[in-house]
Amino acid sequence: MVIIMSVSVLEGMYAAEAEYFTTGDFAPLQSFFAPDFVLHQAEGLPYGGVWRGHDGLERFFAAMSRTWAAFDFVDQTFLATTSPLVVLTNVRARARATGRALGFPILQTITVAAGRITEVRPFYWDTAAIAAACSA
Template sequence: MTVMSVSVLEGMYAAEAEYFATGDFEPLRSYFAADFVLRQAEGLPFGGVWRGHDGLRRFFAEMSRTWAVFELGEQAFLSTTSPLVVLTNVRARARATGRELEFPILQAITVADGRITEVRPFYWDTAAIAAACST
């Protein structure tokens, strides 16, 4: 994992935290390639394939509708080559039910030319996440 790739991911995670605090998408834009692809598990309330900056903006809006709280905790960078692999512990509270969850996400993240081009998150238990978000 190059210093530049680590720097891109650390900056993106900081911008993501800022988004959840303020709702401002613009700080996130510069970390993602224009043809970016996010592949979320279909069983999640925010599942599906999200493409480009517009898709990413819609994804984050959907995450905000789903979660009242979505905090990234301890992170471990597990890979030194592309795709980068990051294990993140998440603490979240579902907006619809008020249920609180703690769960790990393992993300495979491709970075090229200083921009994130693809993210594939893997959740430990998508059914538990979907159930916590459903009324």
């Protein structure tokens, strides 16, 4: 039951994330994250740093929206389905500043407790290439 619940939390969050990039409405996303949530993004990215709580997460999504004109999950594979979950995601994205399109994988560890995401640690294969694509 815990495995199914954790995966369903992520599936719901990914659907809400896709909706956010269409509507800009953060409210549907907030319910998937604990109030003390922490996101660790690689410092070399345009939206790098540590983002904390719902306010930090909302600022992170705004930064992502400023960076990417499109950010689509092409496919996802759940490599571990107990917390922390491990998800391999292939992304197809287009940078706002340059219009450059690129594809890249992200491996994430995602901690879920009491039905909410408490921590996310994404690992990018090439942060320099991503940052370069986003720089005019």
